[in-house]
Amino acid sequence: MNTETFLQHIDTDGRALIEAVSAAPEAAVAACPDWTNRDLAKHMGDVYGFVIAQLRAGNPEARTPPDATPAPGTGDIAPWFRERHQDVLAALRATAPETPVWTFGPDKTAAFFFRRMAHETVVHRWDAQQAAGTLTPIDPELAFDGVNEVMELFMSHRRANDPPDSSLHLHRTDGEGEWMLVAKDGSLTVTNEHAKGDAAARGSAQDLLLYLWGRGRGSLECYGDGALIDAWGSVTP
Known part of the structure; x- marks a missing residue:
C-alpha cells in the first residue's frame, strides 16, 4: 500500500470513529477495559497529537513531546477530536514519506507514521463501532x-x-x-x-x-x- 492509500484510510476511518463515538459516547469498549467510547476518542486524539509533534520536529534522534490542547474533561469530545484528526492528516500531507523523524520502530522516516496511523485508526474505529453497535468491515487489503x-x-x-x-x-x-x-x-x-x-x-x-x-x-x-x-x-x- 502507498502513502496516499494510507491517508485515505486515516481520513475515512477517523470520520467513522468519531461518528460511532458521538452516537454512543458512554458505551463500554470491549477491547479496552474501563474505557468508554469517549475515552477511546481521547486516546486517539492524544496519539494524533504525539505523531504531529514528531512530524513537525523532524528529529530522528529524540522523541518530541506533544504541544497541543488537551481534550475537554466533560462534554462533547467530537469537536476536539475532529480538529486533531484534521491536523494529523495535514501534518502527514505536508511531510514527505522519506523525511527523517523519531519513531518507536526501526524505520526512522515519516513513512512509518503513514502506515501506523492507518492501522491504529482502523482498529480503534472497529472498537468504537462495536461499542456503538454499528460495525462495518475493515478493508481486506x-x-x-x-x-x-x-x-x-x-x-x-x-x-x-x-x-x-x-x-x-x-x-x-x-x-x-x-x-x-x-x-x-x-x-x-x-x-x-x-x-x-x-x-x-x-x-x-x-x-x-x-x-x-x-x-x-x-x-x-x-x-x-x-x-x-x-x-x-x-x-x-
Whole structure:
C-alpha cells in the first residue's frame, strides 16, 4: 500500500470513529477495559497529537513531546477530536514519506507514521463501532497490510508479552497470505509459508488482524491447542 492509500484510510476511518463515538459516547469498549467510547476518542486524539509533534520536529534522534490542547474533561469530545484528526492528516500531507523523524520502530522516516496511523485508526474505529453497535468491515487489503505490520514491527520490536515456546500457522482465506510463527526461548521467527504448526488459525484478513490485536478469535477456524492460540493473541501491546 502507498502513502496516499494510507491517508485515505486515516481520513475515512477517523470520520467513522468519531461518528460511532458521538452516537454512543458512554458505551463500554470491549477491547479496552474501563474505557468508554469517549475515552477511546481521547486516546486517539492524544496519539494524533504525539505523531504531529514528531512530524513537525523532524528529529530522528529524540522523541518530541506533544504541544497541543488537551481534550475537554466533560462534554462533547467530537469537536476536539475532529480538529486533531484534521491536523494529523495535514501534518502527514505536508511531510514527505522519506523525511527523517523519531519513531518507536526501526524505520526512522515519516513513512512509518503513514502506515501506523492507518492501522491504529482502523482498529480503534472497529472498537468504537462495536461499542456503538454499528460495525462495518475493515478493508481486506488494509487488514492484510495490518497483519504484515504486526509481524514486521510488533512481533519483532514491541511485544507486550513473549509468545509461548511453540509454533503458530495463520492462513488468510479472503486472499493470499500465510504466516508461520515459531517462538523459542524468547526469540521469534516469522516466515511466509504453508507449514504445520502446534496450532493454526484460518480466516479473513480482518479476523486475523483483530485476533493479533487481542480482539478475540471472532470467526477464525482454529486448530490445535486453544490455550496456545489465545496466548499468541495476547503478544501485541
